[in-house]
Amino acid sequence: MKYKATAVSPANIAFIKFWGKKNPKINLPFNNSISMNLSKCLTFTSVEFSPRFRSDRVYVDGKRLEGDEIFRVLSIIDIVREKSNISWCVKVVSKNNFPSSAGIASSASAFSALALAACSAAKLKLSQKEISILARLGSGSASRSVIDGFAEWVKGKNNSNSYAVQIATQGHWDLRDIVAVVEKERKKKSSTEGHAVALTSPFFKIRQKIIYQRIRNLKKALLTKNFKKFGELLEEEAIELHIIAMTSKPPIFYWNKGTIAVIDKVMELREKGVLAYFTIDAGPNVHVICKANDTKRVKQNLVRIPNVLFTIVNNACEGTRLIKKHLF
């Protein structure tokens, strides 16, 4: 019997952001977060445990990870080995279907795919909740990718009650996330770096005071499909992450000039009556959210911006799932 399994998992775009860790060791957040899975940003991961393997090996997009890079992956593998009483070495092969130059955080799709594939390979029967928790330990936002469609990561108070649940299925609302990938001028600053200093912003406490009302309002707008209200809250929240970053000590600027060019275009489109709204994760790329029937027009406008290298059009989709075709 082979101890091998393969999972596929989407990245997700957070409408309400995870920013600041209450417990960095196990990725407990300060606030709930809400996201939509991204249909065109997928990670495929195959995991095999075998007595034939002499060492743990992890390959991502053809490159073998070493040193610190492999540490986060093996910390998840070790939990699975412990739970399943497997002591064999592991081989992990992982592949993204979106270019790494897209600057889309692949840790959410990567750690959710890893969590499910590793458990399945080890014949561990975990619930979706337990997979979400395991994924969270690798990368906080990975907890949300496990869920189909639209998810809320409930912050919880300890390891066993901090996980994501479904708010709505992928069929609930035909939204599009057009990722506008912009010039990569800036040296990559990780979200980890931003999380670490978030609490040094003099404005972080206020964010924590006002975010619960915003979460309630955004969830309501999502469930009632009030796109204008939804979009306004989306932008308010996106800006807030970045003002916290810019006022952290030391300050972190994730935006580049392409970021601003896209924001300008989105505002211009709205003035022309096309309802599109932006959100931005811890990087320069802009996620432009619109309704399905505006996709073509919005995309056409975005690709014409000189600083936009290319776009990726996503809709909501299934969460992490097993597939039969292995990568090795």
Added chain:
Amino acid sequence: MKYKATAVSPANIAFIKFWGKKNPKINLPFNNSISMNLSKCLTFTSVEFSPRFRSDRVYVDGKRLEGDEIFRVLSIIDIVREKSNISWCVKVVSKNNFPSSAGIASSASAFSALALAACSAAKLKLSQKEISILARLGSGSASRSVIDGFAEWVKGKNNSNSYAVQIATQGHWDLRDIVAVVEKERKKKSSTEGHAVALTSPFFKIRQKIIYQRIRNLKKALLTKNFKKFGELLEEEAIELHIIAMTSKPPIFYWNKGTIAVIDKVMELREKGVLAYFTIDAGPNVHVICKANDTKRVKQNLVRIPNVLFTIVNNACEGTRLIKKHLF
């Protein structure tokens, strides 16, 4: 005897910003602000009262002001007429020596020049403090342009004790303000618009809590010429104005892609050991502050940025003063 006088006055760059009006009618601010006069951004204003004039006329850069535009100017003229018991009509001619396309707020230089020229034309003998107060009624930041060199506008509690005082003469510190004028893609949003909504930002109150420590620290860095400390506080303060604007309801974005390109360049220069820091008023242009002997290198780097149209190199200079050469 002619009732005619001409004044020249510099714009100024605020190191600590005036943002949010406690009393919008008479421009009382929430906090003290600190600035340096800009030697290359001057407004020249001639004022004449005469029984020959049949109506009040105001010309700015060759264009006659009408309707609402003339209102702010005449409100200052009316105060002067009342104080001096003059009932004649007025002719005001004003000219900036910097292109209006520079997007540099000319209201500070304009209203300070107007205040002094109008008083002098009316044979009113006002103290510097009284000129600063009169200028403030036209435009808050104009109160600072009246003072030589580096000024602090003390917020005060009512009309008679809200005015600027000198912190240091123009000879105190050989700083340069290189204004990087960037693409004007965005529709002009006035600072008035920003002031009006500043209090709707959930972060405005925190700003008011932390700004007094920053003012003390910046003043100390200015007086002891600690450029690194000064620059760090300068950027912290600049970002804070913009995060208040971006989180106001409705949000206001003053930055364009050129703004970010210049910020990036300034940070890059610092990594290379060139000490330069940025500050940004309510608009897209970036004021890059450096020490005199770094001017050439900083300027060369700024003009090479594709989004920078041109630069204006300023040093600290005298405040508002009378000159003999009239504009008409």
